[in-house]
Amino acid sequence: MIQRLAARYYSLLILLSLLVLFVLLVLHVAVGSVPISPATVVAALFNQPVETYQRIIVWDLRLPRALIALLAGAMFGLAGAILQIIMRNPLAEPEMTGATSGSVLFAVLWLAQGPGQLAQPGPILPFVALIGGLIGGALVYLFSWRGHNDPVRLVLTGVLISAVLRSAISIILLLRQEVIGTVLLWLIGSLNGLVWDQLNILWPWAVIALPLGLTCASLANVLQLGEASASSLGLNATWTRLSLFFVAALLTASAVAVVGGITFLGLLAPHLARRVVGADARRLFPFSMLVGSGILLAADTVTQAVTQPVTVPVGAALALLGVPFFLYLVWRRNP
Amino acid sequence: MKTLSIWHRRRIQLLLLVAGSMVLLIAISLLALLLGIPNLSLPALWAIVNGGGGPLARLVVTQLRLPRLVLGMLAGAMLALSGSLLQDSLRNPLAGPELLGVSAGATVVVAAITIFHLPVLLIAIPWLALAGGLVGSSVVILTMSRVGDSARLILTGAALAALLNACVIIFMSLGAQNDLSILFLFLVGSLANRTWVHVQLVLPWALVAIPLALLCARPLNILQLGDDVARGLGLHVLHVRLLILALSTALVAAVVAVCGPISFIALLAPHLARRVLRTNDARLILPCAALLGAVLLTGADLFAREAFAPQELPVGIWTTLVGGPILLLLLRQQAGKPRGMS
Numbered sequence: 001m002i003q004r005l006a007a008r009y010y011s012l013l014i015l016l017s018l019l020v021l022f023v024l025l026v027l028h029v030a031v032g033s034v035p036i037s038p039a040t041v042v043a044a045l046f047n048q049p050v051e052t053y054q055r056i057i058v059w060d061l062r063l064p065r066a067l068i069a070l071l072a073g074a075m076f077g078l079a080g081a082i083l084q085i086i087m088r089n090p091l092a093e094p095e096m097t098g099a100t101s102g103s104v105l106f107a108v109l110w111l112a113q114g115p116g117q118l119a120q121p122g123p124i125l126p127f128v129a130l131i132g133g134l135i136g137g138a139l140v141y142l143f144s145w146r147g148h149n150d151p152v153r154l155v156l157t158g159v160l161i162s163a164v165l166r167s168a169i170s171i172i173l174l175l176r177q178e179v180i181g182t183v184l185l186w187l188i189g190s191l192n193g194l195v196w197d198q199l200n201i202l203w204p205w206a207v208i209a210l211p212l213g214l215t216c217a218s219l220a221n222v223l224q225l226g227e228a229s230a231s232s233l234g235l236n237a238t239w240t241r242l243s244l245f246f247v248a249a250l251l252t253a254s255a256v257a258v259v260g261g262i263t264f265l266g267l268l269a270p271h272l273a274r275r276v277v278g279a280d281a282r283r284l285f286p287f288s289m290l291v292g293s294g295i296l297l298a299a300d301t302v303t304q305a306v307t308q309p310v311t312v313p314v315g316a317a318l319a320l321l322g323v324p325f326f327l328y329l330v331w332r333r334n335p
Numbered sequence: 336m337k338t339l340s341i342w343h344r345r346r347i348q349l350l351l352l353v354a355g356s357m358v359l360l361i362a363i364s365l366l367a368l369l370l371g372i373p374n375l376s377l378p379a380l381w382a383i384v385n386g387g388g389g390p391l392a393r394l395v396v397t398q399l400r401l402p403r404l405v406l407g408m409l410a411g412a413m414l415a416l417s418g419s420l421l422q423d424s425l426r427n428p429l430a431g432p433e434l435l436g437v438s439a440g441a442t443v444v445v446a447a448i449t450i451f452h453l454p455v456l457l458i459a460i461p462w463l464a465l466a467g468g469l470v471g472s473s474v475v476i477l478t479m480s481r482v483g484d485s486a487r488l489i490l491t492g493a494a495l496a497a498l499l500n501a502c503v504i505i506f507m508s509l510g511a512q513n514d515l516s517i518l519f520l521f522l523v524g525s526l527a528n529r530t531w532v533h534v535q536l537v538l539p540w541a542l543v544a545i546p547l548a549l550l551c552a553r554p555l556n557i558l559q560l561g562d563d564v565a566r567g568l569g570l571h572v573l574h575v576r577l578l579i580l581a582l583s584t585a586l587v588a589a590v591v592a593v594c595g596p597i598s599f600i601a602l603l604a605p606h607l608a609r610r611v612l613r614t615n616d617a618r619l620i621l622p623c624a625a626l627l628g629a630v631l632l633t634g635a636d637l638f639a640r641e642a643f644a645p646q647e648l649p650v651g652i653w654t655t656l657v658g659g660p661i662l663l664l665l666l667r668q669q670a671g672k673p674r675g676m677s
Contacts, residue, residue, distance in 0.1 A: 143663055143666075143667060153666070155490060156429075156489060156490060156493075156666065157663065157666065159434075159490070159493045160659050160662055160663050160666070161659070161663070163598070163655060163659050164655060164656060164659035164660065166655075167523070167651075167652045167655035167656055167659070168656070170519075170523050170652050171648060171652055173519065174519075174520075174523070174648060174649065174652070175646075177516055180515055180516055180519050184504070184507060184515065184519065185504075185507075185508060187504075188501065188504045263497065264497075310508060310509050311508070312505050312508050312509075313504065313505075313508055315501075315504070316501040316502075316504045316505045316508070317501075317505075319497055319498060319500070319501030319504075320498065320501055320502075323494050323495070323497055323498035323501070324498075326494045326497075327491060327494050327495075330487050330490045330491055330494065331478070331487075331491070
């Protein structure tokens, strides 16, 4: 019922979600240690006259964080949707496929290599994270692939490989104990203290990778038909799968490089999106992006509002939200 | 004639395993007592045993190295036993406290105590850790009734562990920088800087739980036959399983409270014992796994101490780095086989 309606009024749905996203963005900017009314936020955003300190807070402190949440959420959402299709696995998500923990490991290696304080995440960091993400993903894929694909086994392999990669991260942290506080919060993913500098690292990648992922939708649709149908339609299934995986790793790695290893977002967003728009990748991919952005924005807003003086990293809050959902997926009779 | 020879061979294997691991354990113990700063020679150690030796060397051996060694043996044996209990009672070769969220549950409690400086007596910590671990195992029980698939059971545990981990991170973001470093060292699992106080904390638990665990061999053997057969043999499956799970949680909780979550020993030791003995008979596996667990943990700890001396990486990291890939290989091998014990 919902799916039929969604298919009919798809453009309306997208429009509506964009509107919701804007409302979420305004709310996100409004919440903080200095509360600003949503009306003032809108006024400041549209260059209407407001008090100077409010303008500074909105434009220099809170807006970049909100925009980063928007972009990173979209990237995680899209990466999850792509992975679920190429792995033909409802449980696949960046963390479970090794892409996130690989990226995190390499990023931490990169950040901790310099002497003294933690190196600042520069424009090279996404590249480093990408290499790690590809390696992590390839490891999981190689270890779990045995001609056929067993969803549960793939995820189990992912969990184990993530555990090993995380203990490698622990080694680095133990050798450089002074950076533990910074990196630990980043390990689980956090938007705390992100400003325009970080946004400037993220947006070029988003501009390249998001459209790239969206154009893959029809290829993904063919893959969904199964290996045999795909090759009879003239598609090299292996290569398509590999290139789609590359795009997913690109999305994950660049997002991880800025916001850290946020888990379960890549699982939640595509599932919720599929509930609404169905399995057609051309509709699923864009909507999954929007849902991802929405969840991350909303989660960060709520976390900031609830835990005001100390800011709990949004990744922890998302894990609290995502785990019950993951359990539901695992416990279903036929995933 | 043939059965006789099989029994014969099995007994030789058992003897070899026990003798081999005893020799290894003694060798590791000697090295653990001798190596370090200061490096001691065998005669010097002998002098200390007889009440002589320099005061410094004496202090180092009796107050630092010996408690650490004893704690390693106890913890290794307890972890291995808990792994055997879980694997046999759930009929799941991948069951282990770290993958089922039992360790994570105990860890959250200890993390909360560390970060919030809760006024808790030292003796009470294992009990509280037990309560946390029981949360993990109760979720396992709930899942058992819903899904029969062993891999899915593990996934549930992994998800639970992720959830509890998120709780730990939330605590961490509330804590001070200093507590953070302490907690982080605890979270990877380590035997460093443990003294007789810690041994005293674990010892009562070990004295009660280890014999109890060894007594579970017979019901475990029956449970391995499958729930229906076990029921037919007059075993109250649910009750027995609950008791065994609680026991194995108690074993883990005591270790976690003192050493932190040292992973993969509990998974590997029973598998190693089964591989060598080529049997699933819990009466043999339980004691052998305990022995092997002690060897593995003290050996890993020796390596952790000496590999990059004077810098020391906690033993928990090494067990994960080595244990994880071994488990992956196991998983891969098992993929080809029908479901069952390895």
